[in-house]
Amino acid sequence: MRVAVIGGGVVGLSATVALLRQGIDVWCHERGEPMAERSAGDTRIFRLAHACPDMVRLAGRSRALFATWSERAGVALVDEVGTVVSGAEAGGWAEAMAAAGVAHELVEAGSPRLRLPAVTFAGPALIDPAGGVIRVDRVRAFLVGAAGARLRPVHVDAIEETASGVRVRAGAESDTFDAVLICAGAGTSALAAGVGIDTPRVLEHHLRVSFPLRPAAPAPLSCWITAPADGVLGTYQHQDGPGSWAVGGDVDPALVTWANGREAAEEASLAAVTGYVAEHLPFVEPRPIGRVYCTHNPGLGDGLQFARRGRVLAVHGENLMKFAPLLGEMLARSAVEGSTPENAGPSVA
Ligand SMILES: Cc1cc2nc3c(=O)[nH]c(=O)nc-3n(C[C@H](O)[C@H](O)[C@H](O)COP(=O)(O)OP(=O)(O)OC[C@H]3O[C@@H](n4cnc5c(N)ncnc54)[C@H](O)[C@@H]3O)c2cc1C
The missing domain is CATH 3.30.9.10 (D-Amino Acid Oxidase, subunit A, domain 2)
Known part of the structure; x- marks a missing residue:
């Protein structure tokens, strides 16, 4: 199976690394430096505290996966200051x-x-x-290292469903995949619209x-x-x-x-x-x-939102850093199974 991830922010890299661990032939397409747009900077807040129990439980699962990442990275990725x-x-x-x-x-x-x-x-x-400071500088080093040569430095212009798979076009080049994950942050709505997926544009x-x-x-x-x-x-x-x-x-x-x-x-x-x-x-x-x-995208709150059309799955939400390891696992599983994770938390009005 070949999977394309569009976007080398924390979400796309997390999905790429999770897919690589399953032995999947995955390529992460990033137009600039990895984790330099919404994932920029060296720190974020982690918290279990959320408005609804489901989000608290999801954050708990993500915290456990941060611990696993920390072991693999050989350094603490969350400073537990509460x-x-x-x-x-x-x-x-x-x-x-x-x-x-x-x-x-x-x-x-x-x-x-x-x-x-x-x-x-x-x-x-x-x-x-259980809350604390996510050390984004360390997360970046860990994920970029783990993705290695699977990061492709290209700007993706379009994604198109074809009879043989999903075509990913970047300039004069194109490549075809069995599944595509759109994790492109601010670039998600433009790419997703091309395959009929509606995500927040504002x-x-x-x-x-x-x-x-x-x-x-x-x-x-x-x-x-x-x-x-x-x-x-x-x-x-x-x-x-x-x-x-x-x-x-x-x-x-x-x-x-x-x-x-x-x-x-x-x-x-x-x-x-x-x-x-x-x-x-x-x-x-x-x-x-x-x-x-x-x-x-204003109004998203702490929610995790997913939308699928055919072999393409798009993700959007706000405050995604704290959910990154969990999102990586969820997106990897969904890409392989052709499924769609359940939305969680508030959605945009
Ligand atoms: C100042 C600030 C404070 C925050 N505080 C918190 C916090 O305390 N806790 C928390 O959990 N979250 C927080 N967040 C939110 C969190 O950082 C983001 O939700 C998360 O980093 C989003 O990651 P992403 O991978 O979805 O997006 P991004 O990091 O933006 O990644 C998307 C990537 O896709 C690439 N891309 C887009 N279009 C294309 C294209 N056509 N072709 C190729 N590549 C493309 C972009 O270059 C980008 O690198 C904060 C964010 C900011 C900026």
């Missing part, structure tokens, strides 16, 4: 974790159990002890900004998800390097809409996030020292 979820969502997410039977703790804001760069915030807070700009931690900050700090409250941004935050704290915010959608252009959206996000840090994080200097930009 993840805290605060604000309106904490209670409901705690219930989902309880229903899934995983360890968690609900505490009041200001509890000494919390290791955050803030003193006060809208409580209560949920502690997810894109938004997003920026995560890093700031210096003040020496008095507690160590190690937990990752932190804050819900929006009383005009204060919802954010996600974590330590992304020695002495460095990364913050991404749910900036007003009008400021980051695609039509505004990347530069204006980055500037607006930078101002909003820096303002939040100055006002709410006493252990962080509001002085930007780094940024990671990406696009995303």
